Amino acid sequence: MPEGDTIHAAARRVGDALVGKPILSIETPHPRHAMDRWPERLAGRSVRAVDAQGKHLLVRFEGDLTLHSHLRMTGWWGVYPHGRRWGRSPRRAWLVIRTDEHEVVQFDGPVLELVTDSRTRFDRRLAMLGPDVIADDFDERRFLARLREDDQSRGIGDALLDQRNLAGIGNVWKSEGCFRAGLDPWRRLDAVSDEEALAVVREVRPLMRASAERGGHPRGIQVYDRAGRPCPRCSTTIRARGQGDDNRTTYWCPACQA
Numbered sequence: 001m002p003e004g005d006t007i008h009a010a011a012r013r014v015g016d017a018l019v020g021k022p023i024l025s026i027e028t029p030h031p032r033h034a035m036d037r038w039p040e041r042l043a044g045r046s047v048r049a050v051d052a053q054g055k056h057l058l059v060r061f062e063g064d065l066t067l068h069s070h071l072r073m074t075g076w077w078g079v080y081p082h083g084r085r086w087g088r089s090p091r092r093a094w095l096v097i098r099t100d101e102h103e104v105v106q107f108d109g110p111v112l113e114l115v116t117d118s119r120t121r122f123d124r125r126l127a128m129l130g131p132d133v134i135a136d137d138f139d140e141r142r143f144l145a146r147l148r149e150d151d152q153s154r155g156i157g158d159a160l161l162d163q164r165n166l167a168g169i170g171n172v173w174k175s176e177g178c179f180r181a182g183l184d185p186w187r188r189l190d191a192v193s194d195e196e197a198l199a200v201v202r203e204v205r206p207l208m209r210a211s212a213e214r215g216g217h218p219r220g221i222q223v224y225d226r227a228g229r230p231c232p233r234c235s236t237t238i239r240a241r242g243q244g245d246d247n248r249t250t251y252w253c254p255a256c257q258a
């Protein structure tokens with residue numbers, strides 16, 4: 001699943017291609033949107049901003065209309081100069097926005113909707129989001145407040161994936177953050193101090209921000225997807241096991257994350 005660094009990078013690419021540029025055409029090839037009349041509703045409007053909130057991407061048009069997308073496991077935003085072959089089949093395109101120079105394509109949905117700005121402000125999925133781990137003004141106190149409102153019997157690794165506590169973090173960075181902070185991802189929240197929880201976020205924030213700058217390419221991965229291999233810190237075998245209600249795989253070193 002794309003994590004916040006990938007979505008922030010996509011927002012930059014899409015924004016660079018669309019903001020302030022004349023929009024030549026908007027098409028909605030996917031049958032689900034055949035009756036939505038987006039090309040007519042968006043005709044003549046320019047894009048004033050593209051931003052990411054956690055794993056949500058928002059394309060804001062002039063005149064109070066916003067395209068809201070969430071990529072879940074499968075979706076993707078592609079930005080291509082005219083004539084460049086798309087990264088996925090045109091049959092998988094849900095939305096195509098053309099400018100003089102670029103084709104901006106949203107592939108494979110699954111969440112794509114056109115709403116008013118005021119509706120995005122009251123959208124439950126956006127309103128419930130915790131502080132965005134990548135944001136310049138990340139609010140540590142708000143993160144801790146959300147974490148302490150959560151069920152304190154949850155493991156920290158599971159709680160970090162909950163977008164109500166922290167927006168943008170996913171399975172890769174959850175495992176990496178706990179490893180770098182030397183924290184057992186299975187430890188219950190009521191046994192994790194505020195400083196320990198903050199240490200995880202302080203470890204992953206610069207890594208995720210640097211990855212977003214590079215276009216959403218994580219570097220320096222140490223435990224994620226490395227089950228059975230030696231821990232880079234202590235050489236103990238890295239373990240993997242499903243965690244939480246969604247059974248997302250957690251990777252950790254049982255020796256130095258005690």
Ligand SMILES: [Zn+2]
Nearest residue numbers: 231234253256
């Ligand atoms: Zn270790």
